[in-house]
Structures are given as structure tokens and as C-alpha cells.
Amino acid sequence: LGMKLKLTSAHWPARAMGLLLLLGFAAVSAPAADMKLEALLIWGTNDAKSPDATHKPVDPEIRKKLGDLPLKWAHYFEVKRVQFTVPASGSKKEQLSDKCSIEVKNLDRAKVEVTLIGNGRPEEKRTQAFPKGELLVYGGNAPNATAWLVTLKRIE
Numbered sequence: 001l002g003m004k005l006k007l008t009s010a011h012w013p014a015r016a017m018g019l020l021l022l023l024g025f026a027a028v029s030a031p032a033a034d035m036k037l038e039a040l041l042i043w044g045t046n047d048a049k050s051p052d053a054t055h056k057p058v059d060p061e062i063r064k065k066l067g068d069l070p071l072k073w074a075h076y077f078e079v080k081r082v083q084f085t086v087p088a089s090g091s092k093k094e095q096l097s098d099k100c101s102i103e104v105k106n107l108d109r110a111k112v113e114v115t116l117i118g119n120g121r122p123e124e125k126r127t128q129a130f131p132k133g134e135l136l137v138y139g140g141n142a143p144n145a146t147a148w149l150v151t152l153k154r155i156e
Helices: 012-027 060-069
Strands: 035-045 075-086 091-095 102-110 113-117 121-129 135-142 146-154
Touching: 035 060, 035 102, 060 075, 060 135, 060 146, 075 102, 102 135, 102 146, 113 135, 121 135
Parallel strands: none
Antiparallel strands: 035 075, 035 146, 091 102, 102 113, 113 121, 135 146
């Protein structure tokens, strides 16, 4: 057990290559990381004011992204904003209203499965890449020519 290993310069290229291969495998098999997300429940309308005084206009960044989509509404109001973390290789469900919730599964470091739930039933399920800063938008019609939208943004 008291032996010392003496490496000569002839051993270094092989050792360095082995270390590089080991580091390369570690990078490829790196575990999934937690995802920090932000979900917004949004009401779309052509009315300049919301009948609910607690609703506020969406922030300019969201407004611009919604304006770039083929949507017909002129005004968008934030109903609820929730920030949450989805654990690595796990899932998280968030309630956005009494009728609307969203479940997000963290499939790997850049891919998610999102299920939109309305009135207790899964309405839509989507699996896709989800890089940081990206915005996913789900929507549907509501009474009186209005709409509800759910946006999901990866913030970290």
C-alpha cells in the first residue's frame, strides 16, 4: 500500500485523453436541472377597460409578444401571475383560477410537457423544447367575444 506511482511524460497523453473522455461523458449525462417558470392567466378583449378593477394591463413585453400573434383582441389584462419551480425530472401543478390550472413536467434541461386543465379536465397537452426566455401561449374563446390566454415563460 505504500507504493508510489511514477508517471513519465509518455503516460500524460493517454491520461489527458482519458480525463477528457470522462469529462465529456459527464457533460452528456448531466442531470436535468430545476426550471423556474412564470405562468400568467390573461383576459383578452376589445374593451379598453376590464370590468374587474383588480385586473391590470399586461406588461409591455407580453403585450408585444401577443401583438405579434394573429389574435384579434386589442387589450390584454393580467388576471393572475404565478412563479413556481418544477423539480428536475418532476412535475408541478399550479392553480390559476377556480376553472383553470396548468401542469408542467420537466422532461430534461430544455424540454417540457405542459397540460392545460379547464374545469378539472385536461384540455390540451403539448411536449416541446422550452429554452430560457421562451414564451408559450395557450388560449381559447370566452363569452362576449373575449378570450382567455395562459402564457408560460421559463425565467431560469
